[in-house]
Amino acid sequence: MEGSPKTPSVRFNAEKGIIEIKGRSIPENAIEFYKPMVDWLDEYSRNPAKETVVNFQLEYFNTSSSKCILDLFKKLEAIHKESRSVIINWYYEEDDEDMLEAGEDYESIIRIPFTMIEMEEQ
Amino acid sequence: MAFNIQQSYSKMNEGEVLLAYKGSINTDLITNVLDVVESKLEDARSVSSVKKKVYSVLVESLQNLYHHIEDLPGDMKEQFDTRFGILVVSRMDDLYRISTGNFVRSSKVKHLKEKIDKINSLTRDELKDMYKFVLNYQKITDKGGGGLGLIDIAKKTGNKLEYSFQKYNNDYYFFNLNIYVTEPSE
Numbered sequence: 001m002e003g004s005p006k007t008p009s010v011r012f013n014a015e016k017g018i019i020e021i022k023g024r025s026i027p028e029n030a031i032e033f034y035k036p037m038v039d040w041l042d043e044y045s046r047n048p049a050k051e052t053v054v055n056f057q058l059e060y061f062n063t064s065s066s067k068c069i070l071d072l073f074k075k076l077e078a079i080h081k082e083s084r085s086v087i088i089n090w091y092y093e094e095d096d097e098d099m100l101e102a103g104e105d106y107e108s109i110i111r112i113p114f115t116m117i118e119m120e121e122q
Numbered sequence: 123m124a125f126n127i128q129q130s131y132s133k134m135n136e137g138e139v140l141l142a143y144k145g146s147i148n149t150d151l152i153t154n155v156l157d158v159v160e161s162k163l164e165d166a167r168s169v170s171s172v173k174k175k176v177y178s179v180l181v182e183s184l185q186n187l188y189h190h191i192e193d194l195p196g197d198m199k200e201q202f203d204t205r206f207g208i209l210v211v212s213r214m215d216d217l218y219r220i221s222t223g224n225f226v227r228s229s230k231v232k233h234l235k236e237k238i239d240k241i242n243s244l245t246r247d248e249l250k251d252m253y254k255f256v257l258n259y260q261k262i263t264d265k266g267g268g269g270l271g272l273i274d275i276a277k278k279t280g281n282k283l284e285y286s287f288q289k290y291n292n293d294y295y296f297f298n299l300n301i302y303v304t305e306p307s308e
Contacts, residue, residue: 005153005156005157006153026181026185028149028152028185028188060174060177060178060181062178062181062182063182063185063270063271063274064185066257066270066274067257067270070257070258093170095170095171096171096174097171098174098175098178101250105250105253105257108254109254109258121170
């Protein structure tokens with residue numbers, strides 16, 4: 001799924017177990033946007049890859065998206081609980097402490113260790 | 123003293139104004155405002171972390187307006203656009219101010235006031251806990267908001283939310299919210 005000014009680009013690869021969400025997530029109504037992803041993850045969790053790698057690389061997200069993102073993480077947590085490996089990479093731009101903190105907040109709620117990756121500014 | 127919208131608007135237009143808007147708040151407007159402010163911020167001298175904060179707090183405050191704006195009754199509709207709101211983004215010395223204004227039903231004033239006072243009374247750590255609690259346990263409302271907007275704004279800016287309610291008539295108050303993003307001191 002391609003990104004737009006208010007929504008991120010999304011790439012799901014069930015076979016390889018790769019999930020990538022990149023860009024901005026600031027739609028007025030995030031539920032509409034995230035529903036297909038939550039459904040996809042539901043389906044995926046029935047037969048996940050041995051290892052699932054999730055790359056979150058968000059520049060901005062609004063509070064409407066924040067709840068939907070938590071829903072995604074809860075699905076991933078369920079996969080993790082089934083003793084499947086789930087790796088979450090949380091990218092944030094250099095000096096963006098708010099984005100780092102947002103990652104830490106999620107990490108403390110869902111109990112899967114995150115890898116925090118700082119990106120140099122271009 | 124009777125409430126005067128023009129007076130309020132002029133008062134909000136203090137400092138170096140990056141953008142001022144008075145009228146209907148809809149999704150296209152939000153997209154346009156974000157575009158304009160983003161490009162103005164690119165030219166501004168502030169450090170990138172401050173520009174990011176301004177942008178992200180602006181997103182939140184606009185969408186708060188969008189989700190909470192009231193449908194005005196007939197006699198007010200003649201004077202104001204549907205979904206009427208005010209937004210002014212300005213810069214003064216070492217801070218940015220995002221100022222919003224909208225009509226709020228009298229019956230909702232008390233609740234909103236209490237909510238903001240509560241947020242303003244919390245320390246940074248308490249705000250962080252409140253944010254996580256609401257994120258985790260509160261359902262998204264049918265309006266699409268999660269009750270997180272103001273908490274998020276207070277948490278990101280680290281500043282108190284400044285507000286006023288001015289009586290417009292028996293049914294409505296005009297709610298003005300000022301959000302400040304300060305430049306870090308050198």
